[in-house]
Amino acid sequence: MSTDPEKFDSMLLAMAQQHEGGVKDLLDTIVSFLARKTDFFTGGQAGEWETIVKNTFYTHAKKAEEEANKIKKEKQEADKRLKEIQQKKEQERLARDFEPATVKELTDQEAAELQANIEEVKKKETGTGSGDAAAAADVEMADAPEEEDDPKEKGKLKPNSGNGCDLENYRWTQTLEEVELRVPLRQVLRPRDLSVIINKRHLKVGIKGQPFIIDGELDADVKIEESTWVLQDGRNLLVNLEKVNKMNWWGRLVTTDPEISTRKINPEPSNLSDLDGETRGLVEKMMYDQRQKEMGLPTSEEQKKQDVLKKFMEQHPEMDFSKCKFN
Template structure:
């Protein structure tokens, strides 16, 4: 139960008229000296009385400060526990998301391996080149997009980005997203998977036919994750997916 202090309002109004607590005390003692018998017993009696009052309220102040410190400790413990619980929750979500991505990548790799095996099983045929398109697998021809603005470009050698925010060369067509770079290579369909050589590092990638000049061999502008990247043979194209 909270203590009642009926004189707080009047004392606060009086104290607010002083800049320092000592000035307020001086006003109080001036009043007591003039309007009360406090000093009739001598200065020593006044000092003893004041000292007893100071000790009494000094203990209360110390107890209050101690409780404030303990309350602050409890508050910090609760805050740390809340942060730790939040971190565990986020770590669990991250682990679940990583697991989902790994499972998805594993499925894509397995699918790519199955396609490669089926491609190797085909009988040898006269060289016939894959038809690749900037628009994705299943298109019938290589489409080199042009626009009216290209003629006005200061550099006539600059390509207009294709529908996949990429471009093309004589050997491949590439598209990209914020996470993936996909390259579709021009390789004869009778070339078996075992005759295709590929190297993937965080900063470089190459792919080509064994014993021939690589179709792509260069340094990347950004790093990729080799463990998250792969290449595969499809029915109409050989493609590589490189993930950062």
């Protein structure tokens, strides 16, 4: 085998582009070549070619599976690190918000000045009466948030600390990338006792043999293949839903839920500079590929393949590429 596995990539890619049936047709062409132009099937002992084919395919299948698992693991590690950063920032914010107040002891002179100011304020309040109260009310009304007057915001709930909502039977939180649902169960169960059905725009969650706890249309589309669920400690069901549109906040989990005010969401953005070089590069690549897909443009891997094919075409102007399909 060649020491450089990518040595013939450009040539094979050019061939693949001319097979409208995809990999199946490409394999048929290669096997047909071996049958017609070589003694691959007849030159060895009986069954030898089958062993060669089996070993070759299984070897490369194993490599492909290992690479896929490596990419998946790297993505999971990157997501985990991002969550850890978000949790750390949230803890720091909470620590700042609940920092205990300090008590400063006043000197005799400062206490006397404070008392004099209090007496002065009381005199003014006695003299002016309701006029000052009305003015204070006007100021308070002026400072009121405009959104309270917006009819679209009336009746909407304030988001919980996770930018989602705490409901009677479950709690959900969200980031721009995903939605996390936690359903506490009233009894110890096994995964096979649960019924969790995740569709692109519909979610069903419940215990087998009982009415569904959740059965409704989701607020937006999710990626089925990237969405998962797990039973924790036999009593808590955790469901992760990967959003398709990573630019919008959800106003509710399912359309039958009360709506939250997305205006009041105040997320803690992750800082890429906090990540190590390898993880940062992986996250930036994922973000770039996501933007390219949303705009209908080729991802980094697709661009690389197109560049290889373009270079090959320039090196072989005598070949006819008029029937090639560039995907």
